[in-house]
Amino acid sequence: MASHEEAKRTEGALLTARVLKRLGKASLDTLGQRISCQKAAYFAKRLGIIPDYQYNLYIHGPYSPGLADDLYALRKDFQQLSPVSFANEELEEKFLRLERWIAGLSPRQLELLATYDWLDRSGQRAGEMLKSLKHASEDEVRWCEGKLQGFIA
Numbered sequence: 001m002a003s004h005e006e007a008k009r010t011e012g013a014l015l016t017a018r019v020l021k022r023l024g025k026a027s028l029d030t031l032g033q034r035i036s037c038q039k040a041a042y043f044a045k046r047l048g049i050i051p052d053y054q055y056n057l058y059i060h061g062p063y064s065p066g067l068a069d070d071l072y073a074l075r076k077d078f079q080q081l082s083p084v085s086f087a088n089e090e091l092e093e094k095f096l097r098l099e100r101w102i103a104g105l106s107p108r109q110l111e112l113l114a115t116y117d118w119l120d121r122s123g124q125r126a127g128e129m130l131k132s133l134k135h136a137s138e139d140e141v142r143w144c145e146g147k148l149q150g151f152i153a
Contacts, residue, residue: 012051013070015084019044020071022083023099028075032107034068035060039110040102041067046117046152047094057122061115061134101151112136116144117152 020026025040027033042062044050055062074081086092102110115134119126127141136144 013074014081016041016044016050016053016067017071017074017078018081018084019050019095021078021081022085022095023102025102026071026078026081028071031060035107036110037071038063038067039107039114040098042114042118043098043102043152044095047098049091049094049098055118057115057118057133061111062118101147112140112144113147116141117148120148 017026020037020040023040023044025033025037028037039061041050041053041064042055045053045055053064053067055064057063084095086095105113112130112134116126116130119129127145130136130141130144131138134140
């Protein structure tokens with residue numbers, strides 16, 4: 001019999017997969033798709049849409065081993081999962097805000113945004129660190145600053 005904690009984690013993993021499916025980010029086939037999936041989940045977590053996965057800074061920016069484990073465990077079920085639909089109006093608004101915000105962003109752009117945000121929240125000099133870690137240009141740093149400004153209140 002599954003413990004309460006395991007059941008809660010499975011429920012959170014299913015919600016996360018359904019959110020990613022609705023965002024069009026529920027594929028793990030290529031590196032770019034995995035990066036987009038991780039970063040979309042990172043920002044969904046930041047907005048309080050999905051459970052609080054723990055992230056560390058990794059090669060392609062913030063990375064959650066727990067999220068990766070959960071998504072790989074559910075991978076075979078992605079096709080059968082229905083995209084999330086929120087009855088809660090506040091969650092639906094947050095979701096729509098995220099959906100609009102990430103629309104059309106490349107894996108590189110998502111990686112830069114998530115890395116900048118993670119560094120900034122960690123109290124580090126995000127712009128300088130982004131240039132160093134991600135070889136970001138000054139234009140990319142300014143773009144991240146502008147794109148993130150006001151996104152997460």
